[in-house]
Amino acid sequence: MYEAFYQFIQQLLPHFQIDRTRLEPLLTVKAISKGGFLLQAGDVWQVIGFTVKGCFRTVFIKDGKEFTLFFNVENRLMGDYESYRKQAPSQFSYQAIEDSEVILLSDRVLDLLFEENPQGQRLARLIAESYVFSLREKLLTLFTSTPEERYLHLADHEPELLQRLPQYAWAAYLGIEPESLSRLKRRLYQRRIS
DSSP: OOHHHHHHHHHHOTTOOOOHHHHGGGOEEEEEOTTOEEEOTTOOOOSEEEEEESEEEEEEEETTEEEEEEEEETTOEEOOHHHHHHTOOOSOEEEESSSEEEEEEOHHHHIIIIISSTTHHHHHHHHHHHHHHHHHHHHHHHHHSOHHHHHHHHHHHOHHHHHHSOHHHHHHHHTSOHHHHHHHHHHHHHHHHO
16 A cells, blocks of 8 residues: 555655654555545645545635646645645645545654655655646746647646546646637647648
8 A cells, every 4th residue: 555655755765765664553544535625725734645546636716716736646745735834724625536545644754754764854855846846837837838738738748637537627727717628629629630
């Protein structure tokens, strides 16, 4: 069950040593059914999550409109780190788009990984850098690309995810209405066949 989490760490820092006998008793796995929430806006994060199975979307609401910031598929960390560190209400909801499982990383787990391990600070930096790079890419595409360009980028870089997730989630991610996404897909299809 925890192998994906260990592989995630090894991909970031291949020589990172983990005392599994100390770590595993501290890990908790939680199943979330499709449509359910790991956490909702206004809640305070007590843990950080690692998606083992399924997919979550990071959502926020502005003026009654729903926006999807990220999709948290297998082998990715997720959580509102600011809410977690400051123990303040989160601005985001984390909703399962599929039946999902997530490993919950408590304070004790994070201390064991980052504070008590000689390579812990380096691992924490690599995780933070990875998140910052993802956020940078998301911001750049929002400000420099049209919804059509963002959709084509997704089709090129994550085609399996496009097939896996519902249209409403993609529309919210692209910043458009589901009807606009339908028109966009129809237009792209017409171009391809002509």
